Amino acid sequence: MLDPQLIRNELDNVASMLKKRGMNLDTNTIQELEDKRKVIQIRTEELQSLRNSKSKEIGKIKGQGGDAGEVMKEVADIKSELDKSAVDLENVQSLLTAIMQAIPNIPHESVPDGNSEDDNEEIRKWGSPKTFDFEPKDHVDLGEQSGLIDFEVATKITSSRFVVMKGDIARLHRALIQLMIDTHSSEHGYTEVNVPYLVNAESCLGTGQLPKFEEDLFHIEKHNFYLIPTAEVPVTNIARDEIIDANDMPLKFVCHSPCFRSEAGSYGKDTRGMIRQHQFEKVEMVQLVKPEDSYIALEELTGHAEAILQKLDLPYRVVALCGGDLGFSAAKTYDLEVWLPGQQKYREISSCSNFEAFQARRMKARWRNPETNKAELLHTLNGSGLAVGRTLIAVMENFQNKDGSITIPEVLRIYMNNQTVIK
């Protein structure tokens, strides 16, 4: 959520900054509601104040053994007007909140202009697409050949967009998780956490999945819990309603978790293979930092994700998302795109974002600023480090051999009993 004060005081300015996203803010409606709110709120609070002082008077009179009948009558009149005014206020305010919660974050000034992913700006490239002296297969064909990836049985067990991995592929998948967590915790200073995969509605509200994106989530109605679409939700919410000591900042967490996404609106997109699943695993990095540090932190965090790709010797590029492609809560996002020989394309494998105070405001995640000695909103960031399923695909496709076997990257071998190849 944006700062309501900012929206109130600089409505036109906010609207023009949101244009970068291709969003047209309905400033007239907001201004109208806002004007209404002001009048009603002032009146309501006046009445409350009056009621309070009169009630105190009654207390005083009664304490002295007097007759408070007349004052009590006055209060009764105040009350009936107050009740009506309070209802009006609540109506206007709930309308305003609904609008405010649906307003996305303001893009950082460095975010490139543009409407779609075609307008994203390539920042840098690492490595170059591998050349093969044979026609490279995609991971589906490779998995089918070895029999170690089974989509059909997963469809039987649950439905489409699920997968069963077996044997060395399942193990390779697990090895990737180990590599990522170990690297981030021992080399990049993150604290490993293990968190709930079911969260309540407040947590989803905190990170911005609710109220706007309910249809993307799996919901357990009986308990009103949501399956996490990313570890970002439970991990970032560690700081919800907390005031973090300045000495403990920045807080850096790394977390492996399954992610559940209903992929509503993505039907027909990436239906082949493991690119887009209802359930996948991800290693997520989350940082809670002082506001002044958040853009340096974004660069670092992106570098931490890149380090994994470099260790795996996977060619990739970094793109800065343009305004139109930016996620709802993010002020700035770098996507890491890995080269997939099977598709002859760079595909997203990580997304690293600075949310500034957007999530923190919703979560009341604050820190004690020693300079002001006040609790102030902190900044939140997160990034995939990396999406495990997609990394598995990338390894399979980039390290495939002519016979369909897969060479295991050096760094993973210690997690695989020094095995060198998967047949």
Next chain:
RNA sequence: GGAGAGGUGGCAGAGCGGUUGAAUGCACCGGUCUUGAAAACCGGCAAGGGUUUAUAGCCCUUCGUGGGUUCAAAUCCCACCCUCUCCGCCA
């Protein structure tokens, strides 16, 4: 799932219908003392919102959450959530 106890400011912990937004302690900030520090002493210190040029004043709201009773609720009633103890079940 059953029985009991409880949820109050950054933390601990009083208050159990009316000058209580909340005693007290700790933490924190400022000061005195000190070569400096500690100790001691003095003072300050909740959050959110509205109004406003204002981080000044004034006002409103908040004692788990939501409802109710009352002129008045942290205090009484109801529902829900959570925590703790005991019992049951269980990886």
